Amino acid sequence: MSRASMHQTPARATYDVVIVGGAMLGSSTAWFLTENPDFDGSVLVIERDPSYGMCSTAHTNSCIRQQFSSALNVRISQFAADFIKNFRAYMGGDTRVPELSIQSYGYLYLADSPAFAEVLRQNQKVQLAEGVATQLLTPDEIARDYPFYRLDDIVLGSINRIDEGYWDGGTVFDWLRRSARERGVEYISNEVVEMSRNAAGDRVETVTLKSGEKIACGQVVNASGPRATRTAAMAGIEIPVEPRKRFTWIFSAERPLDRELPLTIDPSGVHMRQDGPTTYMAGGHADPDPAVDFDDFTMDHGLWQDQVWPTIATRIPQFEAIRVVTEWVGHYAYNTLDQNAIVGPHSQIENFVFLNGFSGHGLQQAPAMGRGTAEYLTYGEFRSLDLSPLGYGRIERGEPVVEKAVI
Structure with a gap:
C-alpha cells in the first residue's frame, strides 16, 4: 500500500495504543507491537505528513556507530547493528525483504x-x-x-x-511501516490537535484530530520528532526538546x-x-x-x-x-538537557509514553527503542534492555544522563 493511500479518518473510535508520529520511531514501535505474541490490542498511527517529506527520517544521513560514552547507548546501537544485518530474518524470512549490511x-x-x-x-x-x-x-x-x-x-x-x-535506513523504515500495516496496524493521514485527561488528571482519555474526530485511547506514544514539545503540551507536559x-x-x-x-x-x-x-x-x-x-x-x-x-x-x-x-x-x-532520548512513561500521566529527544541518534536507536517501547506498552516494563535510565524522571529532576560522544 503506498504512502499516498493512507486514509484520513480512523476506522474505530477507540484504540489500545495511539502513536503520534509514523516515521522511523513510531513505525518501529508499531511493528514491534505486532511482533510481540503477548500483545493483541489495536494500534493507530497518526501521521500528519503522509509523504514523510519533512520528517527527520527523510533527512537523515543514515549512519550508525558504537562509539558512545554510555554503555547503554552502546548496547542500543549493538542491537541496531544486529537488526540491520539480519533484517530479513527479523522480518520472518520474507523473501520480499532485501538482505542488508552495514x-x-x-x-x-x-x-x-x-x-x-x-x-x-x-x-x-x-x-x-x-x-x-x-x-x-x-x-x-x-x-x-x-x-x-x-x-x-x-x-x-x-x-x-x-x-x-552507513546503512540503508530508508529501506528499514519502509519495511517496518509496510509490515506493520500488513499485520493490522492502522495508519491515518491526520494530526492530533488536542488531548483530554480524566478527572484525576493521571491519564489521557482522548485525542482529537484536526479533522474533528475524538479518539479514545488506552495508551499514547509521543513519537512526533522535533514536534515532541507541542505534542506533550497537549497533555499538559513540558519536555526540553526543540x-x-x-x-x-x-x-x-x-x-x-x-x-x-x-x-x-x-x-x-x-x-x-x-x-x-x-x-x-x-x-x-x-x-x-x-x-x-x-x-x-x-x-x-x-x-x-x-x-x-x-x-x-x-x-x-x-x-x-x-x-x-x-x-x-x-x-x-534536540534534548537541551543532555542530548539523550526520553523514553517510557510520564511520572503522573501514566499512559503517556515518551519516544523523544534523540538529538540525531534516532534512526540508529530506533530498533532498540521500538522494541523497548513495545515491551513497556505490553508488560509495563522494559525486558530485553533496561531503558529506564533514559526515563522522564531525570527530566523532572533536572539530572542529565551525560553522553560525551555527541555529534
Whole structure:
C-alpha cells in the first residue's frame, strides 16, 4: 500500500495504543507491537505528513556507530547493528525483504587537545567493556592508514571499523511501516490537535484530530520528532526538546581519495564521510545553534562557504577543489538537557509514553527503542534492555544522563 493511500479518518473510535508520529520511531514501535505474541490490542498511527517529506527520517544521513560514552547507548546501537544485518530474518524470512549490511568504514574522532584525548581514552574503556573494537591511534598511525589528513594539530584519534558507518535506513523504515500495516496496524493521514485527561488528571482519555474526530485511547506514544514539545503540551507536559537545524552537503572532488573516507569528526564539529564511489558527504550546524520553527528548512549557504568547506579543505588538502552536488536541511529533535532520548512513561500521566529527544541518534536507536517501547506498552516494563535510565524522571529532576560522544 503506498504512502499516498493512507486514509484520513480512523476506522474505530477507540484504540489500545495511539502513536503520534509514523516515521522511523513510531513505525518501529508499531511493528514491534505486532511482533510481540503477548500483545493483541489495536494500534493507530497518526501521521500528519503522509509523504514523510519533512520528517527527520527523510533527512537523515543514515549512519550508525558504537562509539558512545554510555554503555547503554552502546548496547542500543549493538542491537541496531544486529537488526540491520539480519533484517530479513527479523522480518520472518520474507523473501520480499532485501538482505542488508552495514558499510563499515568506521567513525574516526580526531582530538586536538589533551583534554579531548582523555575523553576518547575514557570512552574507549566503556566501549571495550561492551565488546566494541575501538582503537586509539596516534597521529603517525592515522597518517599510516589515512595519509590524506593534515594532522599537525591532532594528538589522538579513535576509530572502530566494525558495525560503524552507513546503512540503508530508508529501506528499514519502509519495511517496518509496510509490515506493520500488513499485520493490522492502522495508519491515518491526520494530526492530533488536542488531548483530554480524566478527572484525576493521571491519564489521557482522548485525542482529537484536526479533522474533528475524538479518539479514545488506552495508551499514547509521543513519537512526533522535533514536534515532541507541542505534542506533550497537549497533555499538559513540558519536555526540553526543540527543533535544531542540521545541514548536509554531498560533494565530489577533483582529486578523489584512493581509499574510503571514514566518518571523520573534526574537532570543529564538522563531519565528513564517503558517500558513493566518487562522492562524499559533509555535515555541520551553525554556531550559535538556536531552536528554529518546525517548518524552517531554509539552507544557510554562507555556512558552507565560510565554515564547512574551509574546515574540510584544511583537514584534507586534497579536497581544496570540490563541487557541491546536492544539499539539504534536516532537524534534530534536540534534548537541551543532555542530548539523550526520553523514553517510557510520564511520572503522573501514566499512559503517556515518551519516544523523544534523540538529538540525531534516532534512526540508529530506533530498533532498540521500538522494541523497548513495545515491551513497556505490553508488560509495563522494559525486558530485553533496561531503558529506564533514559526515563522522564531525570527530566523532572533536572539530572542529565551525560553522553560525551555527541555529534
